[in-house]
Amino acid sequence: MEAIMTASDDQANQVPDLEESTAPMMVAPTGTWPDIGIIAAAHQPGIDPCDVACDAMPGHVVGDLTPPEMAWLLDHTSDCSYCANMLNGYERVDDALERLIPPASQAAPPPLPFLPSTRRASYRTIESPVGPLLVAATEAGVCEIGFARSESEAEFRGRLVARGLTPVPDLDEATVATGGQAIAQLREYFEGRRNRFDVPLDFAGVTPFTRAVLDATAEIPFGHLSTYRDIATRIGKPGATRAVGNALGRNPIPVIIPCHRVVRSGGSLGGYTGGIQIKERLLALEGAALVTA
Amino acid sequence: MTNAMAAEAALAGATCAYSTLDPATAPAATSFEAVLARYQGEIYRYTIHLTRNRTDADDLYQETLLKAYRAFDRLDGAANHRAWLYRIATNTFLSDRRKRGREAGLDEATEQALTAAPDDHAAGLDARDLLREVESFVAALPVKQRVALILRKHHELGYAEIAATLKCSEAAARANVHEALRKLRQSFGDRL
Structure with missing residues (x-):
């Protein structure tokens, strides 16, 4: 020694x-x-x-x-x-x-820089069994989904601004294709007629780590559960369980990126951006067995 | 392979059950807005990590983006935009700090005091106080060690990128990160 x-x-x-x-x-x-x-x-x-x-x-x-x-x-x-x-x-x-590292809820959105921003994100509110959803899309794809019960429209617009996008109410010519398709698929999902989304997504402004977590989460099939630890292992960072939780807390596109299918290793539900009742409701809708091995 | 490289590789080869942003229709990487949209969140978080306060972070962030905006047209099309933005933010931070002529955060004497804090004193602190102490300790590290640690640990930059940012060799970048961790372990390894 x-x-x-x-x-x-x-x-x-x-x-x-x-x-x-x-x-x-x-x-x-x-x-x-x-x-x-x-x-x-x-x-x-x-x-x-x-x-x-x-x-x-x-x-x-x-x-x-x-x-x-x-x-x-x-x-x-x-x-x-x-x-x-x-x-x-x-x-x-x-x-x-x-x-x-501050948790997602405390992570401050960047201030709007004094620079020209030309990318527009238009959004529309739709009804769903988990309350009104705010769905935003750019010409490239769906970029943000918010739960209007737990987030004001101003907060939702703030998230778009934080991603370098100019928020515009209602879909316009540039976004009606991407946004419209997503809204149609979300309705089918909530009516039990769809178990897989097939829409373009816009991840501009999402960090590489969060993106890796979201991609891994997107692979969890309908009605199945995974754990924060599984996701951490799958992206090659088995020690990053908490960071995975934070990244999923920042999931810009919940429901379509099914972070509700990720639970704690012990089988408890863990958190959810829109509130735990929404997570339970989505899992019930998918018929997921809330018991993990 | 570094974490950052692994992450990039994972992204490049990611198979996703969902259609994602198609490179063909994605905003051209040559547009400043596209680069900004992609990296502004992490760059802003980086300015908060560096300055440890929102007001200074807002200023640093704005100054970084303005410099980047003005220089963007002169940038090589094949440039690594992410590393380039980190470099501008870091240089702006270091140069502001030099102009002010003082350390952001705690000084060396405080670092000594923190390092020398007796164990029985630590026993009385709750976990939150201890974490705050770790934060102060990181803030009081020599600035290159602190910047290198933040870039590696919290922003997953590779050592080549950290070296370019700090204008040092890759070996020195790595040594700065490791030394910061070694000091942290010496001071907190048995207390956390």
Whole structure:
């Protein structure tokens, strides 16, 4: 253990120089083994695998390691209580950093910049068994759906503005095709005559992570359930369960992107943008069994 | 492959049961409005992460977009618009900070005090206070470490993009992220 502490202290003394240094790095940075990878590094003579493991841990929590490297690290920590404790510390820090991201409900829409915006999103209110729905479409596809029972029209327009769109009441010539088709399919869905949507969607302004979550969610079939953890695993980020929940909280196109089919691992429903009653109602409408394995 | 690259690759190859925005009919990537529509949400969140207050974030965001708008026509058509916007926002933030001649957030002395906070004191804090302390600690990190950590952890940028943003090598970008995490673990690993 003595050797590890000494190595760590040396590294701590080296790295702060990076801060104001503009010169290119002349040596491999501490914490990484870019030339040979951590597995080969750990097997070099005279190298303590614990040093390599501890160096690799920051990279582990921000997704820098390859799958074999990750497997090696987890294997090593399962045998070494010192490293296991260290890894635990990094994972707790990572979890705290995740929690520092404000939840979707508190995420502020960007202010309208003083720049010309030419893309229009027109919207119409339709009746549904879960209350009035606000459905907005651009010429490219459906871009936002809102539940009018839990969101005012002004708030809904704010979401469109936040996506860089100019809100326009009622469908116009440019959007009647995309918006009209979506409204027709939504009506069929609520009448029990449709179990799959086939309409163009406009994801402009949606972040890549949220987009990946939405795409994975879109694949859950009618009447089936998935969990936040399943979605996180499916997009290749098994640790990002909470981030998946946040991303689904920002689902711009509920009902069509079926985030109501995503529940907690324990089988409880989890949250829903429009309110939990709407989630229950949609699942009941689909005949989904509210018990997960 | 980095997370960001993996995410891009996943998006490129995503098969979705639903028709999504068709690249053929999608707004041309060469329109500033299209670039803005796509990235404004995350860029605004980034300005909030950097400034830690809404008023400063609104100013930084507006200034970033204006600079981007003015420079857009001179930009190479094949440019990575996302990384380019992050770079403008970061440079604007760093240059404002230099002009003001002070750290946004806590100073080094406070960082020392936070690091040295005894464990028994921590035991009395509830989780919310501790999280607030983590937030302050991140804000007090050397600015390159803080920016690199935010870009990697909260915005999933690759190290090449972070390096270009911070005008350093990829190795230095990575080392800054790792060092920030190492300091966080040293201060909070046993307390969280």
